[in-house]
Amino acid sequence: MVDHTLLDAIGHNLTAPMPLFFALGILATLIRSELKVPDALYIGLTLYLLAAIGLHGGAEIREVGIIAIWMPIVACFMLGSLIPVAGYFILRYMGKFSIHDAAAIAGHYGSVSAVTFAVATQFLSSLQVKPEGYLSAFLAILEPTGVVVGILLARIALQVEVQRHGASDSSKTTRAGWIRPVLHEALTGTGSMILLGALVIGYISGPEGIAVTKPFFGDLFKGVLCLFMLEMGLVAGRRLAEVRAVGAFLIIFAICMPIIDGTLGVLLGGLVGLSVGGATMLGVMAASASYIAAPAAMRISLPEANPSFYLTASLGITFPFNIAMGIPLYFWLAKLVFGS
Amino acid sequence: MRMEKAVLLTIITERVMEPTLKELVERAGAQGYTIEDVASGWGTHGNRTGDLESDQTFKMLLIVSKTVAQLILHEVERTLQPEYAITAFQHEVEVLSRARTSSGSETL
Numbered sequence: 001m002v003d004h005t006l007l008d009a010i011g012h013n014l015t016a017p018m019p020l021f022f023a024l025g026i027l028a029t030l031i032r033s034e035l036k037v038p039d040a041l042y043i044g045l046t047l048y049l050l051a052a053i054g055l056h057g058g059a060e061i062r063e064v065g066i067i068a069i070w071m072p073i074v075a076c077f078m079l080g081s082l083i084p085v086a087g088y089f090i091l092r093y094m095g096k097f098s099i100h101d102a103a104a105i106a107g108h109y110g111s112v113s114a115v116t117f118a119v120a121t122q123f124l125s126s127l128q129v130k131p132e133g134y135l136s137a138f139l140a141i142l143e144p145t146g147v148v149v150g151i152l153l154a155r156i157a158l159q160v161e162v163q164r165h166g167a168s169d170s171s172k173t174t175r176a177g178w179i180r181p182v183l184h185e186a187l188t189g190t191g192s193m194i195l196l197g198a199l200v201i202g203y204i205s206g207p208e209g210i211a212v213t214k215p216f217f218g219d220l221f222k223g224v225l226c227l228f229m230l231e232m233g234l235v236a237g238r239r240l241a242e243v244r245a246v247g248a249f250l251i252i253f254a255i256c257m258p259i260i261d262g263t264l265g266v267l268l269g270g271l272v273g274l275s276v277g278g279a280t281m282l283g284v285m286a287a288s289a290s291y292i293a294a295p296a297a298m299r300i301s302l303p304e305a306n307p308s309f310y311l312t313a314s315l316g317i318t319f320p321f322n323i324a325m326g327i328p329l330y331f332w333l334a335k336l337v338f339g340s
Numbered sequence: 341m342r343m344e345k346a347v348l349l350t351i352i353t354e355r356v357m358e359p360t361l362k363e364l365v366e367r368a369g370a371q372g373y374t375i376e377d378v379a380s381g382w383g384t385h386g387n388r389t390g391d392l393e394s395d396q397t398f399k400m401l402l403i404v405s406k407t408v409a410q411l412i413l414h415e416v417e418r419t420l421q422p423e424y425a426i427t428a429f430q431h432e433v434e435v436l437s438r439a440r441t442s443s444g445s446e447t448l
Contacts, residue, residue, distance in 0.1 A: 235392070296355075296393040298394070299424075304423060307386075
């Protein structure tokens with residue numbers, strides 16, 4: 001492992017092609033370029049990336065065995081539940097957000113961004129740091145957990161509100177059967193379905209079995225990720241205009257929350273025995289916020305929440321922050337604490 | 341050629357509501373619908389760019405009887421309109437009659 005200061009790590013990260021393609025996307029939006037990634041290609045790239053991540057993760061679980069990773073799995077569930085709860089209280093009582101808005105935003109931060117995960121794996125691989133390969137399976141755990149906890153928080157808070165004030169409109173607290181559509185959305189949406197499916201396929205096939213897919217899912221991964229980051233830059237760039245409208249508190253939250261969550265993830269990862277690379281990846285997962293699965297699920301279950309808040313925070317601020325600064329920061333922290 | 345009177349109902353709403361809306365119109369008695377993707381839109385629910393699933397919009401077209409149209413519009417107003425970006429409107433139209441038309445509701 002090469003020795004890096006925090007500034008070295010950030011500099012190394014910022015000169016890698018993935019963040020630069022992301023910056024190109026943002027620049028293209030800002031100067032109103034006609035640059036566009038076709039919708040069908042975007043969906044194709046998503047399928048490719050998640051299939052590759054899932055296959056690799058599934059094969060690694062087969063290699064090490066599920067029993068061997070129970071502690072990191074527990075850590076993962078803890079993160080998925082703790083982060084939205086902490087986020088909710090910060091947003092509700094310090095930021096004075098409504099119950100719906102606080103819970104919806106907090107749920108996004110409990111959930112996870114697979115693209116941030118993919119960029120972090122490439123950052124570590126460029127430094128010859130190898131994290132535990134099975135960690136990609138945790139994406140499938142964190143994604144629905146954060147969303148479900150976020151929605152549960154809203155329901156509990158609304159129930160408490162009704163009991164305390166005898167609210168007139170109780171329909172919002174008693175919307176029946178909410179869990180089914182949420183779980184359906186979280187588990188069967190394009191992204192979740194392909195990720196879960198590829199994990200199972202990777203597990204069944206094992207490392208030797210998936211070796212045949214390496215020329216496609218392995219060697220081309222970095223190039224595909226560059227194109228995907230370009231599209232993410234275009235999408236995030238279109239959100240930047242809304243950043244000023246969401247208020248200073250949410251902007252500060254969207255930068256500080258990933259640092260707190262990332263630190264928690266790194267520390268927890270190290271404590272349950274993950275390597276420096278593994279602790280970095282758990283930090284990245286804890287720090288990242290969902291912007292694909294969670295917004296759709298929140299739109300269904302908490303329609304009263306303003307999508308502008310959670311999309312701008314997760315996609316317009318936290319995602320670029322993690323891509324540029326967060327990933328090297330969590331790596332530096334993991335190395336500082338657990339490096340020896 | 342025989343034409344018969346019917347109502348063309350157009351509902352434009354959020355992509356995440358597609359399963360809910362399909363269930364709603366089927367329950368109301370519609371016997372078919374056509375779904376179209378909408379590229380993007382702007383309205384009281386802000387700018388719906390179509391970049392992400394939560395931001396996408398679709399359009400449902402139905403040919404139904406007046407009674408079914410009223411039932412659907414009533415349910416849309418009651419369950420979806422308060423929270424979601426939704427626009428619904430109807431036209432009276434003449435539809436080419438089909439031999440197997442039974443309850444006045446057909447796929448476009």
